Amino acid sequence: MRGGRRKRNDDDDENGFAQWGGYMEAKKAKLMEQYREQTVKSAEKVSDVLKGIAIFVNGYTKPSSEELKILMAEHGGVFHTYQVASTTHIIASMLPNVKISKLGNVPIVKPGWIVDSITLGRVLDYSNYLLYSNQSRTQPKLKHYMKSADVQSKNITKSRPISPDLFESNEFDEEVEFKLSESTEDEMKISKIIDSKRVLENNGINALTKTAYEGKISIDESKSKSVLENNSINASTKTASDPSFLAEFYNNSRLHLIATLGAEFKQLVNDMREKNTGKYPGLEAITKREVNNKSVGSIVMHIDMDCFFVSVGLRSRPELRGLPVAVTHSKGGPSRSNVDRRREIEMYVERLPEGADCRLEAIDNNSSLSEIASCSYEARKCGVKNGMFMGAALKLCPNLKAIPYDFEGYKQVSSILYKTISEYTLDIEAVSCDEMYVDIGNILQKTSFTVQEWAGHIRSVIKARTGCPCSTGFGANRLQARLATKRAKPDGQYYLKPELVEDYMSEMPLSELPGVGRATLIKLKNLGFETCKDIQESSLTVLQKEFGSKSGESIWDQSHGVDKKALCYEHERKSVSAEVNYGIRFKNEEEALTFLQRLSVEVKNRLLETGMKARGVTLKLMVRAENAPTETAKYLGHGVCDSLTRSVMLPTATEDSQVIYREIKGIYEKLKQPYQDLRGVGIQLTRLEKAVVMNSFMKSFLSKPSTKVETKKDVSFQQKSIIKEKTFKEDTTINEENKENTIEVKPPMRASGRGRPRGSKNGTKLVRKSSNELSNYFKSTQKDRPKVKQSKCDIDLNVLNELPEDIRKEIIKEYNLDKGEETKVASTNIEETVLNELPDDIRKEVMQEYKLETKTLKAKPETRIPEIKIDEPKPEKRKKDTGFASLNYDNFKTMLRNWFKHESEPKLVDVNMLGEYLKELVSSRKIEQLHTILKFFHRNISNLHCNWHEAYLTILKTVQEGMIPIYGHPLHIPKTFECVKHSCD
């Protein structure tokens, strides 16, 4: 059939059938016509049992094809002489494998199904009659079949999988049939379909584009969703817009597991080395009394578990041992047929460098695109490889057994493995969860084992403890050990003796070398290099010319079995990232942003685990390539993509997800990519720094004399504790500028508060408030603030949302209360009061927590002025504006000017705060800016009271303290004032 279809394009112009859609089309139509004309007419209609079923008989059956044809006609079914798109079932008694794979997804049913259905007078569940059980894995069970006999025929038409080999027309067929069954026409006339197919083509296209944008659910699924609720894939696969998507994604992502496990074990090795007491129980057990002083030198062992995922999986499935087994996600759901796979594969191929083989070539339109993470040696014998797609693998090895991932199991086995090795030595370089290098020189010396004896020992221990086989390779360096493992596999050991290295290496294909990837391999191939021997016979300069001096040399060294890198035991994290490129289909901009926020939190959590802070924030986007189909071949996969990467540097290291999100959002908005084309999103944190114990700001916070404020007696203890908690929460969330307003619950239409108007209406109040001006900027913690009556209450909705349920309720209750009483302040200062009343240690603890989140100083200058946000504040917006760091020079100047203007004398806190900030500027090497600010400062206060001069000098002192360690000298800055009193100099 397919042949026929393709031919149409080539030949039909000449044979005159073009106007009927090609020869084969015409023939099929004619045959169907004949069937209706002759068979149906001649046969006496007995029942409508088989209405909606269209069969195609393939090969020898009993009853024979002719008999079935008559049966179909008698019972309202349709008989196809050729398999066409509308064929619902294929009837066969036996089929060779070749034919099955050609037939696509149409269920292949034994003829008994027709006969039995007719006998019983209703359509039976065909799944019991399926010819090939493995076919059933790609087949959803249609439960509703049994539920209601009335809708039977409808269901069949709608939900039957359609043959996927005719991409385009499929959609149109589906569209047409859907409409027909909607209107429940009595007789489904094939000719009608063919006619209306053309009429409806436009509709079909519209529907296609519309639904394709809505994404997620492929067209046939979405259309039949109402009827087909039990599609297992649909039910369990989420897209990124789902709140629990991230958790689910990471629970199911093997790459994530591999990566995090690898990192975890590297960390574990670090920790163990730190805590090591020099005792190795395992080693002691096998150490011989007479110590052999002959030094063995360094021998590197490479341990690699044999097809790790499989062997772990087999621990609980002993019955599968010895069978070809693969670990994959494939659940065997129905393949989505509206997807333009061929197009996508072509694009992949286009993008491959010349000469690369494409693993997609073996993929046809209906095989599973689930990747095989690991497969057993039995499967490898059939040619199945790791990373292959399940569909392709099944062709090579039809009885391949697929088992699911067992993430817990992997974790267990890995930690047993690492613990076992650590009983002997800690000279471990962790590579991944199932692979590591170990320097065993020391062990061999102490135990006077030979390499082979040791290998036997450790392998048997590992096997006994984990139940999984492993292979070990030994060599003088990492490379040799690793390559030796190749020979050792499966379940063996091999020692690559120094004298054999050259020979062993010369047989090694270049692809086996670490660091030689696809691109390098192709380059090498083009240069005529296939094995290490070719390289050995060539010269270093040739390689260096092609690959650059460094990588050229490394390839050269490697092909001689030389690896200059020593084992690296201590591992330092260089970056932390979270990336998702599966299931990314956003319906609107908001979803995309929410997802970014969630991802920020995720990446922050990982950062916390490492105990580091990050300065670099990178956003990676995968965007659907131009011309790539909107619906990817792999269900919710990323398809052909262009990647975009942008990063920003933060002035200070952070571990705050809000700060991360703010930056990410900024980048995201700059990139201006359409949300619907996003296919992958990743956030990476780089430039990790060890988190400092206490930042300078907090020091000033703590050192500041704490002035007592009387507590309002009417505040009950409970209230206090709530407030304390709230303050705490508030502090840990980002916005600081309304710290003083924390508890002043205010209706949204407030006119003052966070954005108090300056120099306007409020006459008398203004003066007093303005003395707080800078405090507000600087997130003042001063206590002697005048009690401004706040008539309205300001609840920050963000804060509110982030509070635990019970506290939130309490506050809402309070809010109502306060609203009723109109002028209730008391709470204003309670946060500090509470803080002050706390025992010292607890207060410190609170501060400690507090400090965690306030790495960057937060202030909020611009938004203070008239542009008060009256509507619900959007979290990201507000956060963006906080912090000195976000101030540009002009804003900074405005802020200072206001400070000078409104405060008669500077407050110590403010001065300290500004000093610390300016000191920060020094450490970030922004001395020009600093210079300008200080000059501005000096210029503006020259005529002011000497208090200001002192403040200036205090700030200057702090700044110069910062200058010396970095620049060796203080900054050149005017220091004198022409004051009237000359009291300061």
Place this chain on the structure above:
Amino acid sequence: MATKSYNSVVVDILCEFLEISVHNILYVRKIYPESIFVPKRKYGVVIHKSQHPLLNDYIAECMKAVHFHANANQLKRLFICIKTASKQLEKFVFDIVKLKSIIESDLLYVKLEQDFRAFSLKLGTSHIYLNPLPADVEFSIQIHTTEYSAIAYNDKPLCDDFPWISLPKFGTELKEIIPVHTVDCDHLLVQIYIEKET
């Protein structure tokens, strides 16, 4: 190598900038008579270049070393020291904070050129913070690099007639820093400031 690696392009740009800056500083600080300088156009602004062969030789030799160390990414700082026989007066510091080899943006060096231009202009106004120099003033170029790189350079035959000597650790005389400009772009982070005697 036939094609220059990316890094070496940036190194070349940096060295050219440093060389121009040396000339310009000499002109701005009036260490040599104005007549030996000719105006040229660079980075879109007027700069002054010495025409004196001996002076130019000295600068060129210095730049060879600068180039060598920068290429090895071992050039930490470049100083242009102005002093009298007895006293250090001022020191122009080019602090090469980072020199990147891999960059993703500013492929046409637009930002870089703007930064260089900004410096060239700011240099002209920097004298407001400085005192006029006495007549018997002299200058020298100093490099701050790693010991290894210094040895490696001195081992090269090409520097036989222009050897570099190592100086004792920087003096701790009371000095002040006048920031001039920071070239901060993807390729380079060079901070330029003046150390001045108080």
